[in-house]
Amino acid sequence: MVQRDRRNRLGxxxxxxxxxxxxxRLVVLQGVDGAALQLAAENDRLRSxxxxxxxxxxxxxxxxxxxxxVNAVTVNADPSVVADPTxxxxxxxxxxxxxxxxxxxxxxxxxxxxVLAEKVSTEAADEIRELxxxxxxxxxxVDDPVRxxxxxxxxxxxxxxxxxxxxxxAGIEQTFDEELxxxxxxxxxxxxxxxxxxxSGIDDSQPATDGSSVQLTLDEDLQYVVxxxxxxxxxxxxxxxxxxVVQDVHTGEVVALASCPGYDPNTYNTTDPALLGNxxxxxxxxPGSVMKAVTLAxxxxxxxxxxxxxxxxxxxIQAGDVVVTDAHDHExxxxxxxxxxxxxxxxxxxxxxxEVGDSTxxxxxxxxxxxxxxxxxxxxxxxGILQDSAEWSAARAANVPIGQGVSxxxxxxxxxxxxxxxxxxxxxxxxxxxxxxxxxxxxDTPQPAGVRVVSESTADQLTYMLEAVVGPGxxxxxxxxxxxxxxxxxxxxxxxxxxxxxxxGGGYFxxxxxxxxxxxxxxxxxxxxxxxxxxxxxxxxxxxLFADVMRYALMSGGxxxxxxxxxxFTLTVP
Amino acid sequence: MSQPAxxxxxxxxxxxxxxxxxxxxxxxxxxxxxSGAARATPARAxxxxxxGPRTTTGPVHVPRSSxxxxxxxxxAGAQLRLVPPAPARAPGRSRAxxxxxxxxRAPFVxxxxxxxxxxxxxxxxxxxxxxxxxxQATQQRVANAEQAEQVARLEQQVVAADxxxxxxxxxxxxxLVQPGAAAHLVLQPDGTSVVxxxxxxxxVPEPPTETDGPSSPTPGx
Numbered sequence: 001m002v003q004r005d006r007r008n009r010l011g012x013x014x015x016x017x018x019x020x021x022x023x024x025r026l027v028v029l030q031g032v033d034g035a036a037l038q039l040a041a042e043n044d045r046l047r048s049x050x051x052x053x054x055x056x057x058x059x060x061x062x063x064x065x066x067x068x069x070v071n072a073v074t075v076n077a078d079p080s081v082v083a084d085p086t087x088x089x090x091x092x093x094x095x096x097x098x099x100x101x102x103x104x105x106x107x108x109x110x111x112x113x114x115v116l117a118e119k120v121s122t123e124a125a126d127e128i129r130e131l132x133x134x135x136x137x138x139x140x141x142v143d144d145p146v147r148x149x150x151x152x153x154x155x156x157x158x159x160x161x162x163x164x165x166x167x168x169x170a171g172i173e174q175t176f177d178e179e180l181x182x183x184x185x186x187x188x189x190x191x192x193x194x195x196x197x198x199x200s201g202i203d204d205s206q207p208a209t210d211g212s213s214v215q216l217t218l219d220e221d222l223q224y225v226v227x228x229x230x231x232x233x234x235x236x237x238x239x240x241x242x243x244x245v246v247q248d249v250h251t252g253e254v255v256a257l258a259s260c261p262g263y264d265p266n267t268y269n270t271t272d273p274a275l276l277g278n279x280x281x282x283x284x285x286x287p288g289s290v291m292k293a294v295t296l297a298x299x300x301x302x303x304x305x306x307x308x309x310x311x312x313x314x315x316x317i318q319a320g321d322v323v324v325t326d327a328h329d330h331e332x333x334x335x336x337x338x339x340x341x342x343x344x345x346x347x348x349x350x351x352x353x354x355e356v357g358d359s360t361x362x363x364x365x366x367x368x369x370x371x372x373x374x375x376x377x378x379x380x381x382x383x384g385i386l387q388d389s390a391e392w393s394a395a396r397a398a399n400v401p402i403g404q405g406v407s408x409x410x411x412x413x414x415x416x417x418x419x420x421x422x423x424x425x426x427x428x429x430x431x432x433x434x435x436x437x438x439x440x441x442x443x444d445t446p447q448p449a450g451v452r453v454v455s456e457s458t459a460d461q462l463t464y465m466l467e468a469v470v471g472p473g474x475x476x477x478x479x480x481x482x483x484x485x486x487x488x489x490x491x492x493x494x495x496x497x498x499x500x501x502x503x504x505g506g507g508y509f510x511x512x513x514x515x516x517x518x519x520x521x522x523x524x525x526x527x528x529x530x531x532x533x534x535x536x537x538x539x540x541x542x543x544x545l546f547a548d549v550m551r552y553a554l555m556s557g558g559x560x561x562x563x564x565x566x567x568x569f570t571l572t573v574p
Numbered sequence: 575m576s577q578p579a580x581x582x583x584x585x586x587x588x589x590x591x592x593x594x595x596x597x598x599x600x601x602x603x604x605x606x607x608x609s610g611a612a613r614a615t616p617a618r619a620x621x622x623x624x625x626g627p628r629t630t631t632g633p634v635h636v637p638r639s640s641x642x643x644x645x646x647x648x649x650a651g652a653q654l655r656l657v658p659p660a661p662a663r664a665p666g667r668s669r670a671x672x673x674x675x676x677x678x679r680a681p682f683v684x685x686x687x688x689x690x691x692x693x694x695x696x697x698x699x700x701x702x703x704x705x706x707x708x709x710q711a712t713q714q715r716v717a718n719a720e721q722a723e724q725v726a727r728l729e730q731q732v733v734a735a736d737x738x739x740x741x742x743x744x745x746x747x748x749x750l751v752q753p754g755a756a757a758h759l760v761l762q763p764d765g766t767s768v769v770x771x772x773x774x775x776x777x778v779p780e781p782p783t784e785t786d787g788p789s790s791p792t793p794g795x
Contacts, residue, residue, distance in 0.1 A: 065733055070726055122723050151737045200704060224738035482755045483771025551755065561758040561770040
């Protein structure tokens with residue numbers, strides 16, 4: 001019996017020890033290491049795959065895509081796994097569009113990673129996947145969406161481009177990068193031993209939020225015509241560059257904006273980096289005589305003159321230590337204000353600016369938007385160069401009213417004439433019409449508040465006078481558009497010679513800015529050409545381009561031709 | 575709710591088995607212990623065997639247990655000699671009772687086995703159904719992705735062919751030319767119309783060359 005008791009006790013002790021060990025182990029597993037072990041188990045079963053957000057589209061005002069993303073594939077290879085480089089290269093060469101030699105060389109390299117081709121279509125990728133295993137062994141296909149710009153160079157400078165890491169690097173792609181990009185998601189699912197998803201297993205996937213689409217105010221067709229017109233102009237060797245802007249008079253919307261030489265965003269990485277800007281908003285030039293409209297508007301608004309006021313204008317005028325002459329020196333002539341503008345008299349304009357006074361004139365220049373950015377949704381916009389009037393020398397004070405010694409962008413100049421066309425109210429230009437979220441919510445870009453620059457009466461007188469420019473005796477009969485009354489102004493500004501730092505030998509900037517129909521303005525068109533080696537005037541070079549663009553804009557816009565004939569103008573008084 | 579309800583059989587089960595098992599290691603109590611998984615059965619089984627009060631269950635079973643022990647492969651000789659008359663009674667009694675218990679227990683066991691089989695089959699069926707659904711879902715997802723890819727490709731073609739530049743090229747290839755300046759007929763308030771502007775005919779395109787092949791327009795139309 002004693003022996004049995006001891007045996008029982010020993011047994012009990014053994015059982016208790018066993019129990020303590022088991023329970024202790026349980027506590028360690030469940031309590032101490034529990035969380036870590038559970039995580040390890042889950043990680044073993046859970047697989048994460050990134051879901052890339054689709055970048056939003058950029059469309060023109062009619063919804064035609066100017067930029068969109070499609071699925072594509074990057075083909076990589078692990079050369080150490082490729083069985084027969086030559087055979088694989090032969091199979092891939094047509095699918096990837098890469099020469100056999102190059103592929104063979106890459107596939108024969110030392111190392112374990114080599115990029116064979118990027119932006120391969122999904123069609124080609126499917127064909128690669130169907131190759132026999134012995135041929136495709138070692139190839140790795142990685143999804144890599146590609147950005148397409150179907151219109152190419154048309155609107156290319158406006159739309160911009162996306163870098164290889166998916167960030168917008170220019171144009172709208174840059175300004176609206178955040179909206180376009182969207183948010184990447186993640187697929188996180190439970191899988192079995194062979195990697196297949198377990199039905200009704202854990203699935204805490206985060207869907208990707210695709211990017212918003214950006215609709216521009218550009219009209220692709222008009223943009224194409226503008227681009228074609230400018231390209232034709234740039235084909236002339238004398239023209240180094242040319243820019244044009246078409247603006248809607250009543251809304252300030254930019255309907256077309258282009259310059260040459262432009263670039264195709266599809267091939268931005270093989271384009272000269274110097275061309276990858278948008279000169280229409282970032283390059284400044286001295287506008288020349290197109291500025292006289294501002295000078296005369298200031299004079300009329302200040303009550304110093306009306307369109308019929310007669311001034312005795314000499315052929316030249318002393319301004320500090322320089323003498324400014326008209327295009328051709330002449331004996332004193334009795335010009336009406338209309339005549340001063342139509343004949344583009346420098347002397348007459350300077351006389352009027354002096355009547356207005358420098359500081360008041362500067363106030364008008366700034367009210368017309370010069371010297372500050374327009375706020376258009378494009379990166380790298382320049383404010384132009386407008387010196388404080390207190391710092392103007394006598395020569396500068398005589399130069400600014402005729403558009404020298406002051407620098408503007410093409411867009412700023414269009415905006416000045418938009419104010420005159422819109423009864424004196426300037427609406428800052430905008431190029432984005434709306435942003436559409438992936439759920440279909442449309443956020444319209446609010447139209448900026450208009451700024452009254454001059455009275456309606458002043459604007460009307462300016463329109464009358466600007467019509468005389470394209471009329472008989474004016475400087476730009478080539479700016480006429482058949483069936484429509486056109487108001488506009490030529491400009492021929494001396495171009496500073498970058499080599500000498502002076503105007504000598506710098507050639508000219510030739511400009512034409514105008515709007516039509518003069519009796520009910522709908523579109524403003526600004527054209528300027530940089531011609532370092534030519535002395536042709538704006539009326540000869542820029543006006544015909546203006547007429548081509550304006551003709552198409554009016555016809556495609558369904559604008560009714562002017563019902564009334566152009567008035568007869570009195571330019572000089574005998 | 576379930577806790578107290580379960581507590582009653584749980585406490586009763588050890589009581590009955592504790593009384594039954596130490597005294598006899600017979601097959602019958604063992605089977606009740608086994609079916610005791612269904613918790614309520616031991617109580618019924620014991621009352622079925624012994625119609626008297628529960629306290630008498632032990633003594634009643636003594637002879638039966640000794641008889642089974644005697645028929646068992648390893649038996650103690652001393653115990654065998656002590657109870658000679660018991661075997662004659664015990665087999666007879668148990669023979670009379672066992673078939674009855676068996677017949678009474680049979681539907682229950684069948685029910686249990688049936689439940690087990692049905693559950694297993696049901697689970698198998700559900701699992702299969704889920705697996706089939708999942709397989710189909712995967713297949714359809716793949717098919718969907720392929721279709722979407724196809725749509726994207728076709729859309730890409732449409733977009734590429736729909737750009738202004740491509741339309742202009744296609745139009746030129748079809749022999750169309752840019753129009754000249756158009757004239758407009760403007761209706762006046764009195765109902766007459768005035769021609770504004772002057773219509774200029776478009777320049778005549780160059781006749782299609784031989785290389786244009788079958789796509790060249792047929793002359794005379």
